[in-house]
Amino acid sequence: MKLLSIAVPCYNSQDYMEHCVNSLLPGGDDVEILIVNDGSKDDTADIANRLEAEHPGIVRAIHQENAGHGGAVNTGLAHATGLFFKVVDSDDWVDLEAYKKILSFLKTAVMEDRLPDLLLSNYVYEKQGAARKKIMQYRKYFPADTYFTWDDVKPLPPTIYILMHSVIFRTAVLRRSGLELPKKTFYVDNLFVFQPMPYVKTLYYIDADFYRYFIGREDQSVNESVMISRLDQQFRVTRLMIDCLEKSGPLFKNRTLCKNMCSYLNIILSISSIMAIKSGTEEHLREKEALWQELKDMNPSLYRKFRYRTLLGIAMNLPGKIGRKCSVLAYNVTQKIYGFN
Incomplete structure (x- = not known):
């Protein structure tokens, strides 16, 4: 059995x-x-x-009809034989020294028969043309170089959340969660992280800048114009996350886990909302309102919390054209500070 399976979804x-x-x-x-x-x-x-052919026993080529990023991740997980599972997108890469640290820890974990359900590390925005690279690290929120549980995690602020780039899951945890991402849908990275979270009991954080997240291609899914053109898919993933949170309710035994998952959902809901506002079309604005209404119908208390007690929820629902302009301004300021998209 391999120590780590790394899926590399490739399309053109x-x-x-x-x-x-x-x-x-x-x-x-x-x-x-x-x-x-x-x-x-x-x-x-x-x-x-x-x-x-050049790297037998290490590299495996798997070919399939187009099923989108989610379908490719599903295929990778189905073929994985490793104790742990990682997704690395084909235009990204990893840092060698951090990679060595991670593999060294995983070997030790196996020898000691103490496998974490989730291993976390930092990622770096490799933004094309940017003079300064933004590092997303978690040292203020997770204890480093030790096993811990959700009881030891501090609530993450709205600007910091766990992305696919940050995580290496124990393969058995992903399978136990029943993870199956929707096919031919972008932005499933969020669901990949979100759905297994209630099944994670033990965590470990290595404070190393492992994943290098390239941003800069015009056709990239996080390009703002591309996000707006694929808003239907962004809405689909957000709805699936809302549904997932509802279904996972009985699994929540930790207040911090619940709080962080709710915060994550609020962020994704806000991203869907701001892209609808920035698109400026009546159709997208109606979709935004419908999305918030669905949350209200499904979980009124969570809706009230997001809508009226968080800055993100308030900012994304300011009334009228002036309110929408203020929402866009708040988003643009945050975007400039944190360098995403």
Whole structure:
């Protein structure tokens, strides 16, 4: 059995996927790199096959009809044999020294028969053209280099939340949670992190800048114009997260876990809302109102908390054109400070 399975979803990734895979190869025989070619129309399949031939027992090329990012992650998880599971997007890469630290810890965890359900580390926004790289780290909120539970976690502020880039799950935890991401849908990264959280009992945080998150391609899913064009998918994921939170209710035995999951949902709901506002179309504004109404119908107390007791909820629901302009201004200021998109 492998120590770590790393899924690399690829769609028309010929120009950058090899850089990603090369950054993962130093893991050697402890890892399996699952290149999931998601129906690419360029040379992705050939590159994947070549890398598998060059690195037998480490790289596996898996080919499928196009199912989107979520479908590719599902395929990677279905084929994973590792004790732990990580997703690295094909235009991203990892830092070598941090990678060594993580693999060293995982080996020790196996030897001591003390496997965390979730391993966390930092990620870096590798934003094209940016003079200063923003590092998203958690040292103020998670105890470093020790096992801990949700009781030891401080509530995360609205500007800090756990992304797919931050996490390495124990594979068994992902499977126990019943995780199956929707196909042909972007922004499922959030659901990947969100749904398994109630099944996580023990955590470990390594304060190292492991994941390098590239931002800058015009066709990238987090490009603002692309996000607006795919708002239907953003709304779909947000609805699934609301539904997931409702279904997970009986699993909540920790107040901090519940608080952090609610905060995460509030952030994603706010992102969906601000993109609808920025689009300026009546259709998207109606969809935004419908989304908030669905939350109100499903969980009135949570709706009231988000809508009237959090700055994000208040800012995303200011009335009229002037209110919407203020919402956009608040978003733009936050965007400039934290360098996302």
